[in-house]
Amino acid sequence: MGITRRELLGWMAAGAGAGTFLKKNAWAAGNHHFTGYPKSAGVLHDVTRCIGCRKCETACNRVNELPAPETSFDNLDVLKDRQWLSDSRLTVVNRYFPAGTNSPVYVKTQCNHCLEPACASACFVKALKKQPTGAVTYDESLCVGCRYCMIACPFEVPAYEYHKPLTPRVMKCTLCQPRLEKGQLPGCVEACPKEALTYGRRDELIRIARQRIDKYPGRYIRHIYGENEMGGTSWLYLAGHSFGALGMREDLGVASAPSLTAGALAVVPMVVSVGVVLLTGIHAISQRKDKVAREEQQEAVNRAREEAEETMARKLADQKRAADKEKEAAIKREVEKALAESARENQPGDPAGEAGGREG
């Protein structure tokens, strides 16, 4: 892998740049307070008006064409037990006896259509979406049935059609989106005889709720549940007793669910884009470093060998010269010796002058 430092830095910058484009949406939820789409609608539930007649449940069942209930909605004895949302009951009424009062209090529960829904945030296929109208809608054609939305919802609202193995749906209140499009009120709002449910623009409902509290301060707790809980919900509640005594969670805080996870999620693209490049670069650098080290080592070895060979060659040459010289000297000595011998031989009686023939 041949990558220079300059190339590495360039890749990292590119990755970071790409990451910023990916990061933008998550940060929008992270450090920006979303107060709802303008003109988004909601419903104000005045708990002090509810008499537990369950007409809202009847209407919801009819409007959404849900299966008939086990016990008729006219049966009010069921209220002695806690009622739970289910795949065939998109809204339920519960009865409570808060401390310090002998008369019962009734509360209607359903999807709260949060301004920043946890379910929509958890859904990775965008089956649950927050609409500008205020409703959190569910598209069954996109749903994969992972049920992350059920885990994510702080109000434990979405229910699942477990009994349908092939085409199960997540079931929750839809704010009667089809009826709203026709200009009708949601089924439950229309059915309530006590006007415990008021449909309208969310900001109007907050104004109405505050007005009611001011006009009847002895009747209400001075708090609109849902105004800020979990970043704000489209379904707002007024009550005369503490909401904790009415089965509603008071420990949720005002941070929306997406904002709680936005920080961690925002880092993911950064980690993926920059991190990959970074780690690749580090890998490349260390590989390169090793390779270079190996090459240098190889080179050193080669050089050493060369030097050794050279030295050896020189030595050999010197030795050879020395040897040659010696040989020559030896030859010379031998020749001289031979000449001297022959001269000595020739002196006394050299017959034919052959010693002279050997000169040279």
Add this chain to the structure above:
Amino acid sequence: MVPLLIWFSSWTEGKGMLNGFFRGRRKYYVVAAFFLLVPVVLAAAVSNSASGESRVDMLEIELPDRTKMPAVTFLHDQHTGAMPDQGCETCHPQENGKYVFDYKKAGTLAYEAATAFYHDDCAGCHRKMASGGKEAGPRIGQCRECHVEETGFESAWKPIEFDRSLHFRHVNAEAITFKPEQYDQNCGACHHVYDEKLEKTVYRKGEEGSCRYCHLEQKKENTRSYREAAHDSCVNCHKGLSARGTKTGPVDCAGCHSAKGQAKIDTLKDVPRLKTKQPDAVLMAAWLDEAEKQDKLPDQLTFPVAFNHVGHEAAVGSCRQCHHASMDRCDKCHTSRGDKEGGFVSLETAMHSEKSAIGCIGCHEQVKEKADCAGCHDQMADKPFADRDCRQCHAVPPETLKPLPLDAETRREIARTVVAERRETPERVPDEKIPEKVKIDIMVDEYQAAEFPHRKIVHALAERTKENDLATAFHQKPETLCMGCHHNSPASLNPPRCASCHKVAGPQADGRPGLLGAYHGQCIGCHTKMNIEKPAATDCAACHKKRSVETR
């Protein structure tokens, strides 16, 4: 927990520690033991705390230093009940023939001496009882049996109000006398004031007031707390009388301070008026004294209020309802500026505060929360103070206040005259002017038209309010009662119909419910507040029958 233990055992084994203590099957035995033990331990811990029994006789022995051990809660009735044959003198010394309700005067001891005393005395008595074969309390050494942080008892102690009924019964009691040769009433038997010169309490006729004017919640320099003074006075007297065999009040905690004990106390319905020099009517005009000094009415004045004192006497539990700190005029302490003696509460706030039951408006608001009134009044929105009609009370025309100065008797006479002009019994709208039944058919859909029993309901409202003097005083016109339902429009015998303002289409932006919500809200709301059980809110057919599908 299980994986942790298993990991731990593997780890110790790997390290060769303890010869791998949790090895083999042993680790499972440990886990099983753990799961068996924990619930047992938890149950024991839980059972040791609150049993939740409610008592009224819990007395905390208060010593200045509570850092060493938690304060001991002494159960008085339990002890008196356990030794019925022994009298109060067992624990309470007597002085001048009366018991001192301080345990053997231990309150006078210093901390060290007091602790030693309590330890010796309490544990000593317990030891004596135990040696006599009886069930007894903790001995010395069983420290934490007495010194507990949480006793587990719930206090059901209720304060007892010495109301007009109880007061009258004491005034009327033959057994209570005070210098009969000098006074024709026995006020001095209980009432006294502190004389600075004589440095003791004496009885002064005409200066009787509530004990709580001087004896406050907390003990002051030389004034005992209300609790001490009341027990000393009341219980001692009851004790003395019961010793003589006379029927008298309770002597144990539960007799006065438990709900059951209080229910047993006879309450007179019509208490005769107290015979002191209180006025029948009072002319309330804070500026009048100053005006008299200057001998002319001020240019800007609030019309005085003619206050029906005798009428209010019958309406309150005791004089303290209004005369909460002294029997003086309200403006003696509550100046118009709001000075320290009045607790920085100005006169205007004192009279008009909607929150305090001591003031006029606050008390009236409380009365309107009663079931007989709340049906209409609960549905009425809070009126800002500026929108109230001041002339309902401030009605004395200044012309009647001439010539100045006015002495006390003249002022009362003026007030009495104005009060007398008010009606004493409510005037009712004649039946022929009230529709008998009203057919409400404007929104017929799932249900048939409702036959509204209009006259019957008006009669019921009139019946339920006719005895109430406050209602009579404020429902000046007979049509005022109609405004309970025919609201937000002037009183009239021909008021607008509900549908005039409440639209069938639905609620309006100003908070006005739609017609459906208006009918159900007004009717059901009234029934709920007036504790009318039939028809039930969810019994739709009781008010309008269902329409069969064919006729729809």
